[in-house]
Amino acid sequence: MSRTITLVLLSGSTENDDAVFAVNLSKAILEKGGKVNLFLYGNGCNLANKPVPVEGRSAISDALRAHMDGYVLSEKIEELTRLGAKIATCHTTEYSRGTEGCPYLDGVERGDVGNSYTRFLMATDVLLAIGN
Amino acid sequence: MLLLLNKMRKEYAEEIRVLAGDEDKTVLLVGDAVFFGLPGMLPGLEELGVEEFYAAEDAVQARGLTLDPKVRIVDYPGMAGLILDDHDQVVAL
Numbered sequence: 001m002s003r004t005i006t007l008v009l010l011s012g013s014t015e016n017d018d019a020v021f022a023v024n025l026s027k028a029i030l031e032k033g034g035k036v037n038l039f040l041y042g043n044g045c046n047l048a049n050k051p052v053p054v055e056g057r058s059a060i061s062d063a064l065r066a067h068m069d070g071y072v073l074s075e076k077i078e079e080l081t082r083l084g085a086k087i088a089t090c091h092t093t094e095y096s097r098g099t100e101g102c103p104y105l106d107g108v109e110r111g112d113v114g115n116s117y118t119r120f121l122m123a124t125d126v127l128l129a130i131g132n
Numbered sequence: 133m134l135l136l137l138n139k140m141r142k143e144y145a146e147e148i149r150v151l152a153g154d155e156d157k158t159v160l161l162v163g164d165a166v167f168f169g170l171p172g173m174l175p176g177l178e179e180l181g182v183e184e185f186y187a188a189e190d191a192v193q194a195r196g197l198t199l200d201p202k203v204r205i206v207d208y209p210g211m212a213g214l215i216l217d218d219h220d221q222v223v224a225l
Binding site: 002003005017018019020024025027028029031033034066126127128129130132 | 191
């Protein structure tokens, strides 16, 4: 029987052990036939948004950019949604971080604790809270 | 019961005692919690009744650690199997 795992990710965004773990574990669960809900809560909501490149020439060197790109999780988040993961944010935590109006990565949905997260919990076999 | 630990926190001992009680206990160490798998660190968990130990391969490699031989190293598919197939109860502490 396939199980549904809900991960509440409280840490983010890039260069973060917890976020990398949550994303990689989610992919492995999906590939093994499990279902994944990922709720981006607190600083985890910083993983929800599309990258916005700076206009003109970036001050970041090519070498540093190449290093940083290895840690960016945007493409992996979108891959999770393509594999069937349901990913929702907490709009309140987005508001407090000034990102409530920023566009989402493909497949990520605006959410909240009272609605999205509660629906996740009602259909969950395993709940994992990751980060702090 | 599978207990997922991802930080080095002294409060785990009491949490495991309260939450897991007499259940069969397995721990999965991820993130900084892989330091619990160092030689000499396991007796503290064994005293709580933990019988099996797993540690996330990438977290161990990132920290350059050599863990106690009792700790089995698992990749992400292995961790997914522990969570999906091997344990009815999974608790993230």
